[in-house]
Each structure stands twice: as C-alpha cells, then as structure tokens.
Amino acid sequence: MANYKRIENAVNRFITGDCETVMKRLPAESVDFVLTSPPYADKRDYGLLDGMISPDDYVDWFMPKGKQIYRVLKENGSFVLNISDKVVDGFQHLYVFELLLKLCKETGFHLVRDYIWYNPATPPNVYSRGGYGRTKKSHEYCFWLAKGDTWKFNLAIPLLDVNNSKQKVQGVFCIAQHSFRKPRL
Numbered sequence: 757m758a759n760y761k762r763i764e765n766a767v768n769r770f771i772t773g774d775c776e777t778v779m780k781r782l783p784a785e786s787v788d789f790v791l792t793s794p795p796y797a798d799k800r801d802y803g804l805l806d807g808m809i810s811p812d813d814y815v816d817w818f819m820p821k822g823k824q825i826y827r828v829l830k831e832n833g834s835f836v837l838n839i840s841d842k843v844v845d846g847f848q849h850l851y852v853f854e855l856l857l858k859l860c861k862e863t864g865f866h867l868v869r870d871y872i873w874y875n876p877a878t879p880p881n882v883y884s885r886g887g888y889g890r891t892k893k894s895h896e897y898c899f900w901l902a903k904g905d906t907w908k909f910n911l912a913i914p915l916l917d918v919n920n921s922k923q924k925v926q927g928v929f930c931i932a933q934h935s936f937r938k939p940r941l
C-alpha cells in the first residue's frame with residue numbers, strides 16, 4: 757500500500773480498502789472533512805468487507821473507525837455521519853443514538869447540527885399500511901460533528917433550494933425526485 761505519511765500523496769486519489777486500515781496510514785490532523793454512509797445494520801452484506809453488522813454490535817463496530825476519523829481530522833475539521841436505524845423486536849433500536857453519544861462523550865466530537873436526508877422514495881411496505889402500528893420512515897440522519905470548537909460552514913450550500921421550499925435555510929437535504937424520472941419521449 758502506498759505511503760500516505762505525507763497527506764499530499766493521498767490528495768485527489770481514490771483509495772480503496774478497509775477505511776480503518778487506510779485511515780491509520782494517514783497523518784493526524786491532515787483532513788478537512790469526512791463524510792460516510794456506513795452499512796445499514798443487518799440489512800445488506802456488501803460482499804467485500806465486514807459482512808452484515810447487527811444493531812447490537814453496531815456501536816462497537818463503528819467506534820474504532822470514529823476514533824480514526826477524529827485523529828485524522830484537522831482541529832477545525834468536520835465529520836458528517838449519514839446513518840439509518842432499524843426496528844428490532846417491535847421497537848426502533850437505539851444504536852444510532854448510542855453511537856452519537858459515544859462519538860461525542862468518548863471520542864470528543866461536538867454535535868454542530870443534526871440534519872435529515874428526506875427520502876420519500878422508500879417503497880410502500882407494511883409500515884405504509886399501518887401494519888406495525890406506526891408510520892413508515894422517510895428520512896435518514898445526517899449528524900454534523902466538529903472535532904474542535906471552530907468549524908467551516910458555507911451557507912451557500914443549504915441555500916440551494918432543491919425542494920422549492922420557501923424556507924431558505926433548513927436542516928433537510930432532499931434529492932430532487934424529478935432528476936430520477938425518465939425523460940418524456
């Protein structure tokens with residue numbers, strides 16, 4: 757594996773591999789921003805890496821990666837964690853919130869803002885019919901965590917009005933549905 761002791765060797769490259777192993781090869785305090793969408797708990801075996809991760813094991817699985825993310829981030833760096841939860845034995849499992857608490861209380865991250873990714877595209881299922889006594893879920897969490905007590909924030913990005921909302925600055929990211937529609941012929 758290439759040597760990334762100088763962060764310049766990693767800039768503008770796609771580096772494949774287990775993220776924890778790769779991050780261990782990066783120098784401390786060298787990265788401005790980390791964004792991750794880790795595996796859905798118990799949902800898919802992505803094949804190559806860690807297989808399926810159960811909700812009960814999720815926090816222990818993620819924490820070593822979270823510690824590496826903290827180490828490689830610059831003092832004013834940010835980390836966005838896009839994550840979804842899961843109903844287990846009739847109730848929403850708490851691993852998302854347990855992980856968030858641990859990342860803040862044990863690793864040292866600060867929660868700057870929790871955003872949601874509004875994703876109404878989830879297909880109708882037993883939840884939509886009220887079969888489980890609750891609504892279906894149409895969002896995932898996007899927790900914005902800062903390493904230190906200063907961070908960078910570019911207001912121009914949330915001002916992008918993807919949902920045609922009149923409210924200009926909002927904590928909701930939407931993927932415009934029309935961009936996925938087939939063009940009319």
Ligand SMILES: C[S@@+](CC[C@H](N)C(=O)[O-])C[C@H]1O[C@@H](n2cnc3c(N)ncnc32)[C@H](O)[C@@H]1O
Pocket residue numbers: 773774775776793794795796802804805806
């Ligand atoms: C929920 S998916 C995110 C997909 C991604 N947002 C995309 O659009 O391709 C989770 C991804 O994490 C990858 N993954 C799982 N464990 C990993 C690890 N230890 N290191 C790096 N990637 C990992 C999986 O292979 C999968 O592609």
